[in-house]
Amino acid sequence: MRISTVLTAATLTVxxxxxxxxxAAAEKTLTVYTYDAFTSDWGPxxxxxxxxxxACGCTLEYVALDSSIGVLSRLRLEGxxxxxxxxxxxxxxxxxxxxxxxxxxxxxxAADTLALPVDxxxxxxxxxxxxxxxxxxxxxxxxxxxxxxxxxxxAPDDLKIILEDPRSSTPGLGLLLWVRAVYGxxxxxAWAQLARKTVTTTKGWTEAYGLFxxxxxPLVLSYTTSPAYHMIAENEERYQAAGFAEGHYMQVEVxxxxxxxxDPELARQFLRFMLTPAFQSTIPTAQWMYPVIDLPEGxxxxxxxxxxxxxxxxxxxEEVAAKRKAWVEEWLQAVSR
Amino acid sequence: MPWWLPAxxxxxxxxxxxxxxxxxxxxxxxxxxxxxxxxDAYLWRVVWFTVLQATLSTLISVTLAIxxxxxxxxxRFPGRGLLLRLFALSxxxxxxxxxxxxxxxxxxxxxxxxxxxxxxxxxxxxLYGLTGILIGHAFFxxxxxxxxxxxxxxxxxxxxxxxxxxxxxxxxxxxxLIEWPALRTVLPxxxxxxxxxxxxSFAVVLTLGGGPKATTLEVAVYQALRFDFDLGRAVTLxxxxxxxxxxIVLALLRLAVPSTTALTEGRFYERPDSxxxxxxxxxxxxxxxxxxxxxxxxxxxxxxxxxxxxxxxLARAALWRAVGQSLVIxxxxxxxxxxxxxxxxxxxxxxxxxxxxxxxAGRLELAASLILVVPPFVLATGLFVLxxxxxxxxxxxxxxxxxxxxxxxxxxxxRFLGGPMMEEAQRHDRLCQSLGIxxxxxxxLIEWPxxxxxxxxxxxxxxxxxxxxxxxxxxxxSQDFATLxxxxxxxxxxxxxxxxxxxxxxxxxxxxxxFLVIEGGLGGLRxxxxx
Numbered sequence: 001m002r003i004s005t006v007l008t009a010a011t012l013t014v015x016x017x018x019x020x021x022x023x024a025a026a027e028k029t030l031t032v033y034t035y036d037a038f039t040s041d042w043g044p045x046x047x048x049x050x051x052x053x054x055a056c057g058c059t060l061e062y063v064a065l066d067s068s069i070g071v072l073s074r075l076r077l078e079g080x081x082x083x084x085x086x087x088x089x090x091x092x093x094x095x096x097x098x099x100x101x102x103x104x105x106x107x108x109x110a111a112d113t114l115a116l117p118v119d120x121x122x123x124x125x126x127x128x129x130x131x132x133x134x135x136x137x138x139x140x141x142x143x144x145x146x147x148x149x150x151x152x153x154x155a156p157d158d159l160k161i162i163l164e165d166p167r168s169s170t171p172g173l174g175l176l177l178w179v180r181a182v183y184g185x186x187x188x189x190a191w192a193q194l195a196r197k198t199v200t201t202t203k204g205w206t207e208a209y210g211l212f213x214x215x216x217x218p219l220v221l222s223y224t225t226s227p228a229y230h231m232i233a234e235n236e237e238r239y240q241a242a243g244f245a246e247g248h249y250m251q252v253e254v255x256x257x258x259x260x261x262x263d264p265e266l267a268r269q270f271l272r273f274m275l276t277p278a279f280q281s282t283i284p285t286a287q288w289m290y291p292v293i294d295l296p297e298g299x300x301x302x303x304x305x306x307x308x309x310x311x312x313x314x315x316x317x318e319e320v321a322a323k324r325k326a327w328v329e330e331w332l333q334a335v336s337r
Numbered sequence: 338m339p340w341w342l343p344a345x346x347x348x349x350x351x352x353x354x355x356x357x358x359x360x361x362x363x364x365x366x367x368x369x370x371x372x373x374x375x376x377d378a379y380l381w382r383v384v385w386f387t388v389l390q391a392t393l394s395t396l397i398s399v400t401l402a403i404x405x406x407x408x409x410x411x412x413r414f415p416g417r418g419l420l421l422r423l424f425a426l427s428x429x430x431x432x433x434x435x436x437x438x439x440x441x442x443x444x445x446x447x448x449x450x451x452x453x454x455x456x457x458x459x460x461x462x463x464l465y466g467l468t469g470i471l472i473g474h475a476f477f478x479x480x481x482x483x484x485x486x487x488x489x490x491x492x493x494x495x496x497x498x499x500x501x502x503x504x505x506x507x508x509x510x511x512x513x514l515i516e517w518p519a520l521r522t523v524l525p526x527x528x529x530x531x532x533x534x535x536x537x538s539f540a541v542v543l544t545l546g547g548g549p550k551a552t553t554l555e556v557a558v559y560q561a562l563r564f565d566f567d568l569g570r571a572v573t574l575x576x577x578x579x580x581x582x583x584x585i586v587l588a589l590l591r592l593a594v595p596s597t598t599a600l601t602e603g604r605f606y607e608r609p610d611s612x613x614x615x616x617x618x619x620x621x622x623x624x625x626x627x628x629x630x631x632x633x634x635x636x637x638x639x640x641x642x643x644x645x646x647x648x649x650x651l652a653r654a655a656l657w658r659a660v661g662q663s664l665v666i667x668x669x670x671x672x673x674x675x676x677x678x679x680x681x682x683x684x685x686x687x688x689x690x691x692x693x694x695x696x697x698a699g700r701l702e703l704a705a706s707l708i709l710v711v712p713p714f715v716l717a718t719g720l721f722v723l724x725x726x727x728x729x730x731x732x733x734x735x736x737x738x739x740x741x742x743x744x745x746x747x748x749x750x751x752r753f754l755g756g757p758m759m760e761e762a763q764r765h766d767r768l769c770q771s772l773g774i775x776x777x778x779x780x781x782l783i784e785w786p787x788x789x790x791x792x793x794x795x796x797x798x799x800x801x802x803x804x805x806x807x808x809x810x811x812x813x814x815s816q817d818f819a820t821l822x823x824x825x826x827x828x829x830x831x832x833x834x835x836x837x838x839x840x841x842x843x844x845x846x847x848x849x850x851x852f853l854v855i856e857g858g859l860g861g862l863r864x865x866x867x868x
Contacts, residue, residue: 036823041655042831063731066812069563074812076566077365077722097566160445165543167560199445200465201548203540206829210437211544213834215446229832288832325565332379336550 028058030266033071033084036064044282051278056269067204068170068253072098079103080260085267088128088255088274091170092314093177095125095254096321104256105264109271115294117312118250125254128274129289132248132309133174134224134241135161136209141218145242149182152219152244157196160217162208166328169204170251175221176331177320178249181313187327191334198335224248224307225288231302232285240307247311253289338776340691344684344701347677351704351744355711358719359572365722366568375573380557384577387536387553388585390467390546394474394535399528401479405627406486407516408620411611420628421487422852424480427631428749429801429848430638431822432540433829434841438634439473439545440464441641448633469545472630474538478531480631485752488791489523490516492760502609511610523756525593526702529586530748533709536582554578558712568718575715582710583703590699635845642842650839659819660847663804666739666820667851671800673743678750678795681705682758690762702755706748716741717812734818742806746799753798757791793860800855801848821847 030052039045039062049060063084065071068091075082075098082103090098098104106123114120120127135152137145142159146152152161164172183190199217202208212220219242230236255274257267273279280291284300291299409417427435442448443464450460464472497515506514539555554574562571610616650656685698708716720737724730765783769775774783805822821844828837 036827037830040827040831041653042827042833067563070812073563073566073718074721077718078725081725165549165556167549167556167564168543195548198548200544200546202544206826207433207436207540207544209832210433210829210834210837211440211444214437214440214444216440216444226832233832329379332549335548 028056028263028266029061030056030058030085030263030270031061031063031083032086032088032270033063033065033074033082034088035067035071038062038089038287039064042286044279044286047282047286048279052270052273055273055278056266058266060270069094072101075103075258076101082258082260084258085261085263086255086257086270090125090254090256092250092252092254092317093170093173093320093324095122095317098256099124100321103258103260105259105261107257107268107271109268109275111275113275113293116252116292118252118314122254125256126271126274127252127254127292128279129283129287129292130250130252131289132224132250132307132312133171133178134222134226134244134248134307134309135219136212136222136226136239136241137220138212138215138218139238139240141215145219145240147243148245149178150246152197152242153190153193155197159197159219160199161194161197161219161221162199162211162217163194163201163221164205164208165201165203166331169202171205171208171221171223172201173324174249174251176327177315178313180327181249181315182246188330188334191331195335201335223251223288224309225284225290225303228284228300228302228306229288231305232300243307243309245310247313248307248309249313251289252314340687341684343680344705347680347747348701348704350677351708351747354720354740354744355708355716357723358711358716359575360719361723362568362715362719363572366572375577380574380577383552383554383557384581386551387555388581390470390542390551390553391532391535391538393467394471394478394538395528395532397471398475398478398531398535399482399524401475401627401630402482402486402527403520404619404623405479405483406490406520407512408623409483409487410490411608411616412620412624414624420624420632421484422849422856423632423635424484425798425801425852426635426845426848427476428478428481428798429805430635430845431805431825431841433826434638434805434845435476435634436473436541436544437641437841438638439469439476441637442633443469443472448637465545465547467546467551469547470538470542470551473541473545474531474535476631476634477541478534479627481749482527482531483627485523485527485756486520488753488756489519492756493519498608506609508610508613508616511608522593523752525589525591526699526752526755529589529703530706530709530752532586532589533582533706533748537578537710537712555712559714562712562714562718571712571715571718575712578710578712579707583707586703586706587700590703593695593699638838638845639842641838642845644835644838646833646835647839650836651843655819656821656824656840656843659821659824660843662735662818663820663822663844663847664851666735666742667800667804669739670742670746670803671796671855673739674746674750674799674803675754675792675796677743677747678705678754678799679758679792681747681751682755685755686758686762689759690766702751705751708744709748714812721813730813734813737813738820739803742803743799745806746802749798749802750795753795754788754791757788761787790860793856793858796859797852797855801852804848804851805844 037043045062049062052060065074068089071087071089072094075084075087104124107126109126111120111126114127116127116130146155163175166172166176179190180187200211202211205222208220209222211217224241227240230239255271257264257271261267275293277296280293281295281297283289283291284303440447445460445462453460493515501511501515537555538553539559542551542553543556554577558571558574561567561574681701685701688694688698688701721730724733761784769779769783821840825837825840825844828840
């Protein structure tokens with residue numbers, strides 16, 4: 001009897017939480033497919049929603065999927081019948097596949113304010129943030145980190161690292177491409193050497209970074225901007241990124257509008273908004289990546305103390321699409337020996 | 338009611354969900370390319386490793402569970418009841434939480450290594466590799482098997498112990514003549530379930546296995562479905578997993594023997610082997626080992642949760658809304674799983690006792706369990722393809738999560754409730770027939786008093802299992818829907834490990850409380866055996 005009362009009360013409480021707010025009549029709605037790290041309370045999503053809604057007099061709705069890759073699979077599953085106006089959060093390395101799906105429309109947005117370290121002239125996809133992969137190290141466990149990828153690969157095997165799996169995570173794929181960019185055809189040999197130093201290879205960044213913070217290894221594959229989180233949010237200098245002489249592989253996250261959008265003008269307005277300071281200023285301290293324009297207020301001071309990659313490394317998206325399978329297979333052979 | 342109807346309805350639901358999802362996905366694929374996919378050397382390497390690690394993990398879990406169940410059956414000690422409830426917890430906390438609990442204890446800078454360092458010994462790096470996989474899977478599954486075995490041991494009629502003590506049987510003979518036959522009635526089923534869980538393990542195998550050498554079929558499915566968007570390959574791999582696992586578990590079930598519960602007066606007799614110093618020492622060692630294996634990682638999770646960020650995290654309204662939604666999902670899924678499980682068992686009981694077809698009964702129970710080996714990504718994607726043609730998938734979020742969670746919990750309900758329901762039938766079938774008690778009257782008057790505790794246990798397990806599950810919702814994407822595990826992942830994904838630790842501890846505590854409330858409230862506070 002008592003349990004049922006509690007149950008009813010709980011149900012009512014929760015259903016109350018579900019009740020939709022009365023929507024203003026005939027208000028326009030923009031639907032954005034993205035991943036949940038973006039829309040979570042810790043991500044930039046909530047602030048961006050508020051700012052855009054104030055500017056457009058419309059409602060911005062997020063559909064939060066489980067990952068950047070999940071966003072693309074969802075869209076491919078839905079095909080032409082998708083409900084998205086804008087898709088935000090595709091990784092550069094899946095851009096070619098996304099383009100081939102034929103679901104995206106040209107954005108027609110002037111991208112002259114872009115301040116990326118590489119040239120950008122794509123008529124379908126617009127970048128909204130970027131970063132560099134890097135090995136983050138624990139200064140209390142490692143006094144002198146390797147200063148190049150070569151030094152890491154050739155370091156004694158008791159230098160331990162934690163990696164992500166390229167079959168299930170974007171940083172993992174990033175390192176695969178990084179090693180390929182530096183070593184070319186000799187990549188398998190480098191991987192065999194890296195494998196001997198690898199404590200574990202995880203499914204995703206979350207597990208890897210968590211294990212690193214637990215002290216399971218002094219080095220982890222992450223981003224050059226990861227230390228900014230510790231410096232800004234935790235006032236902690238302990239975790240730093242190791243700068244590599246060969247350069248750092250880039251990650252660029254992009255957005256695009258769909259062909260099937262029922263309000264292309266609103267979608268375009270969002271893409272334009274995406275390149276303004278109102279959107280971009282949330283990126284450094286909520287997404288922990290670099291904004292794609294020069295912010296009027298500049299970057300947070302902590303960003304001045306991050307590793308500045310002398311040379312950004314990047315394969316064209318088409319080449320990644322064509323060779324990814326072969327390179328993953330090659331990696332698998334090299335590290336499973 | 339015809340004997341086949343209850344399971345007919347339940348199985349129709351399971352088949353509709355699993356079959357519908359696979360079929361929808363297969364039809365959506367441009368081509369299955371069955372031959373190409375099956376001729377792949379990589380695939381068979383992965384299959385081999387998957388079978389190997391699942392077999393070893395099952396063997397370890399079951400081998401450890403036997404002495405633990407035995408020690409628990411013949412000892413009463415302070416904290417025994419709590420230990421049993423913590424045992425239920427290890428199965429239900431989210432994988433990622435468990436991994437971090439295990440690393441905090443066994444990792445390179447874990448408690449055990451800190452202990453060695455304090456003693457001036459070298460740190461041991463044993464966790465990552467096959468050892469890690471086995472520790473991880475033993476942590477998840479040993480307690481669950483131990484509970485099922487304990488249930489079987491406690492069902493041995495007290496008269497048996499009296500006769501045994503009159504004959505002056507030694508501990509070894511007791512095991513051979515009394516305990517082993519009792520264990521054999523439930524062991525194959527429990528082992529089959531553990532095998533399926535280990536077979537489909539993904540994050541544990543990859544993370545604690547130390548690298549890509551430790552790849553299960555589930556990783557290949559993930560890769561095919563998510564990175565390569567090769568629906569045909571994903572469906573093929575899922576079918577391989579389903580068939581292979583099904584065949585192995587079916588073979589395992591052939592080892593099962595029907596239970597032979599005799600009539601009992603139901604009075605309590607002391608077991609003849611509870612005295613003796615050597616037995617006591619062995620049992621104490623076994624229980625200490627089980628505590629180290631299972632309880633320490635849970636303690637590590639709790640300790641990590643008591644950090645400076647706890648007050649801030651606990652003050653967030655979003656957290657409590659997620660708690661509310663998680664509880665609604667857990668209770669609804671638990672009740673649904675219980676109903677489905679009871680329906681299947683009603684039919685399998687008829688098959689076993691009234692129609693004399695125990696083999697068919699075993700296969701029926703297996704069929705209900707096979708949903709465990711359908712990769713969640715395949716299930717979710719298939720359901721999405723299936724449902725988006727008929728309904729708004731956003732509106733379906735909540736009911737769908739409840740349905741899928743209930744189906745995932747169904748095998749556990751069948752395991753925990755199966756034994757007791759068969760015993761009830763053996764005890765009371767003739768009496769009920771001769772007195773003409775049927776239907777609701779029989780359920781209320783005859784079955785409920787005997788089944789109350791196992792029903793509560795099954796519901797508690799099913800509900801907590803659903804509480805800790807991330808569910809398929811993350812793949813569907815939806816607004817205003819958050820469960821605790823989802824919040825946990827989001828916090829970790831945003832660097833907020835401290836906050837994630839608080840949520841993990843709260844989630845574990847919630848699982849424990851929910852378990853205690855259901856088991857204590859519904860099962861009755863009269864604890865004959867949980868002391």
